[in-house]
Amino acid sequence: MYYSNKYILASLFLVTVLVVWLIWKVERNKTPLSSKEKCLDCHKQVTDPSKSHPVEAFGCYQCHLGNPYSTDKASAHYGMIRNPGDLEIVAKTCGKAKCHPEQIQRISRSLMATNRGIIGTLLERWENRDNPDIDVLYIKTNGTGKSLALDLYVKMCAGCHLWQKREPHKGWPKNRGGGCSACHTVGKFNKLKKTNTEYNHPRISTIIPVENCLRCHNRSARMGLSYLGIYESSGYGTPFHGSSPSEKRLTGRRFYMNLPADVHWKKHQLLCIDCHTGKGLMGDGNRYNHFEEQVEITCEACHLPQFRLIDDTDAAARKLASSNGKIMLPKNISIAHAKKNSPLYNLQRKNKSINFFMKKSGKEIKFTPLDTTRAYHNLRGHERLRCQACHSRWMPQCYGCHYVYTKSEKQKDWIWGKKSLGRWKEFRYFIRFENPTLGVDFDNTIMPFSPCQVLVRTRKTASDRPVPTGTKHMIMSAFDPHTTLKESRSCIDCHRNPKTLGLGEGTLTRKTGKWTFSSVFDTS
Incomplete structure (x- = not known):
């Protein structure tokens, strides 16, 4: 009887422990209210990330996880996400x-997350692979194999994608990647006082500043730089300031010059998001190979707008305006x-008035659509011209992108x-900006x-003489350089300029009905 009672008591004790543990487990996994969190017992004052994410309502656990019920630092911070x-x-x-959840599903499949465009172009041009279904996650799982193109990508190009983590990096690279935070966080997390109890939390915002876009869009097509009138020049530091190279430097100690900025920036300081849509940037859930498939905005969307009367059932527009907080959507x-x-x-129309509103300030800009009756917009033979063909006055052009690959380093x-064998070094020569070449894009424009x-x-x-691998391509990329000016290129600038026509720099003459092109460079 004694042993029976002993076993019963032991069993009851174990059951009690199990029940207590299960209750703790359930409570721990519940989404706690900030009033129950212990985080703010130590971090007494934390600025609100945004009006829609107040610390008083959300606390810390909702976003940063960890153990919100513990006052022990190690226990409280266990499993916490920075x-x-x-x-x-x-x-x-x-x-x-x-x-x-819907935005996360879209962004994880977007071009800024998958890098399918960069990877696909490299494999297509370097290894003749047709439409390879390879993205960042595929490479993380399967590696690069013996592909020289993928080795270049992971070591030289893969710093700009949204799956990229921020924590391991120092200096300017740590501002790239980070998923949602890459675009939607502004500022830094820092202590306000030495007591470790007051913190300035980075702001969370849907008003994405141009600086955030520039973290990635300052290489390759360099659209972010060009929009602001910044042209990355040759690596010689010209024009010289006195007897020294130019002091104008970008990240990576790259030299730059100032050229005319895009009219949308120069005249109104429009942010990238003033034109680009959420789905155009974050994706719509589909996996695209090229940015022109994902981007939604066109010149015509604003300058030849098609309007639609919205009502209270137009949830998407109402939700976007409500999230913005600066732009109203009145009835009718x-x-x-x-x-x-x-x-x-x-971009709204009421009666005959058309108004464009800046998303950051809500400032109203009176807007006049394009007059398509003007002769210069109705010239025969110009039907296929995109707006950029005439109104993009300059464009970054790199005629010499040379790589040296040292196998032993x-x-x-x-x-x-991690470090692995194979070190790349990039050299750029003959960088130009004037007279962009015109060509036929994928859609015949x-x-x-x-x-x-x-x-x-x-x-x-490193002591050996580099040997060509056979990988030698002249790639022609069509894109909007974001250097729009109101004044267009002249007729002569297109029809008598051999560089615009794709022949290169030189002289184009016509004698006895025959055109002759003389290059300024030795092409023999």
């Missing part, structure tokens, strides 16, 4: 139910739409953060083209 926007854990933070108002029917809630990659001549040479050691 960057809730990290795409690897975002399903537990920003993307959980009742927060932003019509709004424009982008090419995939996404609402441009900041190691280089750290951007995917795994005429667009500005930028050339990129890629030459790859390899060597075993």
Whole structure:
């Protein structure tokens, strides 16, 4: 009987412990209210990330996880996430139910996350692979194999994608990547006082500053720089200031010059998001290979707008305007739409008045659509011209992009953060900006083209002479350079300029009905 009671008591004790543990487990996994959190017992004053994310209502656990019930530092910080926007854990933070699950599903498949465009172009041009279904996550899982193109990507190009983590990096690279935080956080997390109890939290905002866009869009097509009138010049530091190279430097100690900025920036300081839509930037859930497939905005969307009267059932437009907080959508108002029917809630028409609203300030700009009756917009033979063909006055052009690959040296990659054999060094020559070449784009329209001549040479050691690998391409890329001016290129600038026609720099003459081109360079 004694042993029976002993076993009963032991069993009851174990059951009690199990029940207590289960209750603790359930309570721990519940979404706590900030009033129950212990985080703020130590971090007594933390500034609100935004009006829609007040600390008093959300607390810390909702975004940063950890153990919100413990006052022990090690226990409280166990499992805590420094960057809730990290795409690897975002399903537990920003993307959980009742927060932003739909946006997370879209952004993880967008071009800024997958880098399918960069990877696909490299494999297509270097290895003749047709439409390879390879993205960042594929490389993280399967590696680069023996692909020289993928080795270049992970070591030279993969610093700009949204799956990229911020924590391991120092200096300017740490501002790239980070998932949602790459675009939507402004400022830094820092202590206000030495007591470790007061903190200035980075702001969370849907008003993305140009500086955030420039973190990535300052290389390759360099659209972010060009929009502001910044042209990355040759690496010689010209024009000289006195007897020294130019002091104008970009990240990576690159020299630059100032050229005319895009009229949208110069005249009104429009942000990138004033034109670009959420789905155009964050994706619509589909996996695209090229940015022109994902981007929704066109010149015509604003300058030849098609308006539609909205009502209280137009949830998408109402939600966007409500999130913005600066732009109102009154009754009986019509709004424009982008090419995939996404609402441009900041371009409105009421009666005969058309107004464009800046998303950051809500400032109203009176707007006059394009007059298509003007002769210069109705010239026969110009039907296929895109707006950029005439109104983009300059464009970054790199005719010499040369890589040297040293097999015996190691280089750290951007995917795994580890060093592996094979070190790349980039050289750029003959950088130009004037007279963009025009060409036929994939949709049979005429667009500005930028050339990129890629030459790859390899060597075993740094003391060896580099040997060409056979990877040599002149790639012509069509894109909007974001250097729009109101004044267009002249007739002569297109029809009598051999560079615009794709022949190169030189002289174009006509004798006895025959055109002759003389290049300024030796092409023999």
